[in-house]
Amino acid sequence: MTDYSDLSDRLRTRLNDLLERAEIIEDDLRHPLEADSSEQAVDLADDEALEGVDEILRAEIVQIRYALQRIENGTYGVCSSCGKEIARARLEARPIATRCIDCAD
Known part of the structure; x- marks a missing residue:
């Protein structure tokens, strides 16, 4: 299982900012x-x-909460369309991404 704690921290920080x-x-x-x-x-x-x-x-806010939920349940980083792994670089650029770059078109 990939460690997404850094992205989780970024998402939580962004979530708190948006809620404020x-x-x-x-x-x-x-x-x-x-x-x-x-x-x-x-x-x-x-x-x-x-x-x-x-x-x-x-x-x-909804998208971030969904991403955090996916991190918690172990489905974060998996494309919702094809099931392949979403590249780390894509997740770093767009932490709320639910699809790999090929399926995002």
Whole structure:
């Protein structure tokens, strides 16, 4: 079994960073709208952009959790399409990869 502890550490660090950022965004989205209608329009536009960023963060959080689960159960580094080993260099470049470079096309 290959040792992926370094990649696990990187994934956990990234996960913690994303969770903190998502919490900040969610806190910002909970703020009440300004009384001024022009300010409300700006707030709504900002909120829409933040919701998009939050959605992207949440998707990456799910992918990282899935990668960490695969490390724990011993299936990390195995292509989900063909079953071959995913090259270490690919995993270092993209630790959430689930497919080898040949199947990633």
